[in-house]
Amino acid sequence: MVVEVGNGLSASFVRPITEVEQPRRPQAGRDEEAVKYGDVFNVSGELASKTVAPRDAAMMQSAETTVLGQTQKGGPAATMQSAATQNERAGVVGHVDASDAAEDRGVSVTETDVPGYRIVTESVAGQVVGQYVQPTPAMQAAVVSAITIGEALEATAKTAGDKPVDQSDAAAIQAAEVRATGSNVITPGGLAATAQSAASFNAAIERDENKIKLRDILTDATSKLPADKAATRRAGRRGSGERGLWHR
Numbered sequence: 497m498v499v500e501v502g503n504g505l506s507a508s509f510v511r512p513i514t515e516v517e518q519p520r521r522p523q524a525g526r527d528e529e530a531v532k533y534g535d536v537f538n539v540s541g542e543l544a545s546k547t548v549a550p551r552d553a554a555m556m557q558s559a560e561t562t563v564l565g566q567t568q569k570g571g572p573a574a575t576m577q578s579a580a581t582q583n584e585r586a587g588v589v590g591h592v593d594a595s596d597a598a599e600d601r602g603v604s605v606t607e608t609d610v611p612g613y614r615i616v617t618e619s620v621a622g623q624v625v626g627q628y629v630q631p632t633p634a635m636q637a638a639v640v641s642a643i644t645i646g647e648a649l650e651a652t653a654k655t656a657g658d659k660p661v662d663q664s665d666a667a668a669i670q671a672a673e674v675r676a677t678g679s680n681v682i683t684p685g686g687l688a689a690t691a692q693s694a695a696s697f698n699a700a701i702e703r704d705e706n707k708i709k710l711r712d713i714l715t716d717a718t719s720k721l722p723a724d725k726a727a728t729r730r731a732g733r734r735g736s737g738e739r740g741l742w743h744r
Contacts (some may be wrong), residue, residue: 530588531579533597537572537625543597546621548579551594552603556618559605564616569714571619572626597621608656615662622663645676646718649687658712660698665710666691676721687713687720 522581553576560567567573598682601621608615618626649672659665670688674680680689694708701707 509528509628529586530583533620533625536575536579537620537623539620539623539625541623543621543623546595546597547583547589548576549589549593549595549598550584550591552598552620553577553580555594555598555603556605557621559603560618563605564606565678566710575625576620578662593605594637608652617668619664624667627668644718645672646721648672649717653711653714657709658716659710660704660707661691661710661713662698663695666695669713686722687717690720 530547532544533546533548536548553573556573556576560571560573580589584591596621601660603621604617604619606617606619608617614630615628616626616628631673636686649669666688669691670682673683673686673688677683682692691713694713698707
């Protein structure tokens with residue numbers, strides 16, 4: 497377990513390499529009965545085909561508790577637990593099983609503060625399975641009601657601007673643009689389109705110093721949005737299964 501406190505608070509859990517007990521893999525003959533990650537989360541690639549296992553859910557529950565103080569009702573940990581329980585009852589996995597995706601690459605919950613609210617991101621094997629915005633305490637209500645989504649993105653450019661843009665960042669920026677504009681159509685040349693292009697470019701670049709950074713995308717974000725609106729309590733609160741404004 498690793499817990500870090502910095503610009504954001506994070507907790508990551510991977511299965512200890514010294515643990516004697518090895519996870520059992522789903523039986524091939526019953527694999528088609530299993531609830532996979534792709535059945536319950538918007539993930540892709542190899543992870544989508546992996547069976548949700550009890551140890552995966554336990555790691556996510558521990559990560560949520562470490563960072564957020566408790567597991568989130570209806571959040572990724574609860575969803576994983578429900579899927580894992582169903583798989584265990586079907587005899588697809590055992591009570592101490594873990595998927596190789598979670599075992600090898602771990603699960604994580606990160607929390608980043610921006611003016612007026614905090615952004616929580618939950619991931620399995622490096623892919624986002626939950627991302628949402630939570631307003632900060634009532635004493636900051638005036639800030640919450642005043643700041644716009646564009647301004648929040650600009651604040652992120654200042655606090656996390658050195659981070660190379662990846663696919664999860666592009667998805668978060670797209671969600672922010674959708675929320676700000678009220679339209680699901682990606683604007684050509686807009687923030688979301690630019691972020692997606694940057695993520696695709698960075699995926700082919702090996703050295704971080706040569707990659708496109710968040711500050712390159714989010715600086716002056718307000719002027720790049722065709723429309724903007726205040727990041728109020730109503731606008732900021734989202735279900736745990738939805739992507740929020742930002743992650744780190």
